[in-house]
Amino acid sequence: MWDVILQAGSAILLDPSTLALMAIGVIAGLLTGAIPGFTIAMGVVLTLPFTFGMSPIQGIATMIGVFVGGLSGGLMSGMLTGIPGTPSSVATTFDGFPMARNGKPGLALGLGVWSSFFGGIISAILLVALAPQLAALGLEFGPWDYFSLILFSLTITASLSGKALLKGLIAGVLGLLFATAGEDPINGMARFDFGWDPLLQGFAFLPVLIGLFAFSQLLTDIEDSDRARRPLLEKSMSAARIEHKQAIKMIFARWRNLIRSSLIGVFTGILPAAGSSISNILAYDQAKKAAPDDKTFGTGDPDGIIAPETANNATAGGSLITMMALGIPGDVVTAVMIGALMIHDIVPGPSFITDEPVLAYGVFIAFFLAHFMMVGTQALTLRLFLFATRSPMYILAAIILAYCSIGVFSLHNIQFDMWVMLGFGLVGYTLRKLGFPLAPMILGVVLGQIAELNLSRALSISDDMTLFLTRPWSLFFLILAVFSFSFPWYQEAIKSGRRWSTYFMPLAIICLSGPVLLMEGYIRPAIGVIMVLTSIFMAWRSWKQVQINIEEQQT
């Protein structure tokens, strides 16, 4: 194992070109995250074309640099202008901006930067510890279980679309359908080519992704002519000096918040498709609830900065755990990374860590290193950010569109890919305007072929469809899919005070305990028993609460 770590370490730490590429990636990520309107996913998507000429380890290390930088970049504009750079730093603005306005911009930035750093490092430790364990568990999965896991990932992504659940599901199925165009992965038969040769190859992942995500995002950003012509940020800003020492002291004094927010971030990241845009708000909410006096929140409370910034960086570690251990993207960014690995003929999955140990440990090392680089380059990026925000959006958009076209062409050196990008740009923009979430579609495109391959393998082994319901892991994921699908209705029911909502969680736990009880060994059935007891206790408590409420209403 140590020789693998040394090999991976030397491929990153002793290679100046990899280090330089990572540093550029971190700076680019910090800038992308800081500029309102640009997202981290967009930054990682635009990095992809540069990675074709790199080795897999260089490519993935560069993208991790952009990912980590992007997560931390959002705090700059959020704190200095009150406009969050990315959705992952929305909650940071609640207390970061008031603190900066109260004359402490250096401390606010310091708290944000070092919270991001510690959150990232804690999640990196959990990544190293948990990814191999989860991968070992994943090795037990047969094609039935894997297919059900993909189904669960897609339903949870759609259910996170909130009120647009139906549109989320349609987008997810459309993504799966787009992935079927071209030769089928099992027999090589042509599908939906309409007698046109270029379509035989299907739609390459990169043009689809750039079209759906970057192209459509840029068009949305320049919709309003007046806004597009003005500088990105008109508010006056000055590069504050980051107060490192004081910030570190304050964070250590609030270690409970740090640990809690890191765990929230990692857990949210592990869940397929739940990203940092959710974790930062969850962590902020929990920090507020745990505070002895929550009245200071919103006025520049340090806990209000530590919680969201810790959580959003910790989410990256969590989503990398799912990506490396199961080959399932934790969010759109890891979906892009899976696509990048597939371009290099590497398919992440449960055997990824054992089959590609150098690359896997390279990911661990790069993730650690990116956080140190992020702290080191913050001061420089702050100045670059202030410079970049002087230019209007329409200039950036035009340059990025030209860059997208060159980048897409460089994938296969064919113009058809550029037409695909234009087509999917049109599709992405139209869907955005019609209120369809794009994340399920992107996951559908990434997971489409993997789902079909696993379904095919399952049916080749046995044509007995009941295996999807009788194999414990498959049943476990299918039950999870059903409950995640009904989650938006559960949320609505809580808001409207419906009685059945109190029994939703106990029902979910008792249903999930079924397949856990069916699993082999002693530990898992024992966990199943604990789940049954927990659900009974929760149901009893809910019933008691309902009775108290009824009595109160009667009196």
Added chain:
Amino acid sequence: MNRAKQDVLVAALLLLFCGVMIWASYDIRDLGYPGLKPETWPRFLLILLSGLSALYFIRSLKETAISTEVSSSEIKSNGWKKYQNATWCFVLFFLFLASLDYIGMLLGGILFVFALLTALGERTIRNTVLHAVVAIISVGVMWLIFSYALRVNLPEGNLLSIW
């Protein structure tokens, strides 16, 4: 057109798309190998999509019945302007791709960026000069990086290859 009516139209288009694709799925050849047939998975997805689209169609129809109409004059005044910049982007990008074989990536890219900047920005002499400089420098640098650092053979175009 308000959102509910728009949804009805989109759902109808989705149903039409499903119909066309289901029809196209009958062109997929089956070699008779055991296991999953090439047309099974896409057809399953299309049936699922048809069901979801039908549900979307019915729900949108119900919403249309209860929603109030937005005055058509309001739409006319906001409608086109809102999509003007996006339309410029699509049209200019289409022209850029269509002309790629003739003028190549370098010249085509510069012309595309310049035209797009001029279409989106304010049309003054100062801005026109600025747009030209931005287009030449940005596309030129990208072209140099991809051609020489990343060794990508970008399209030269018939026009430039003559020289």
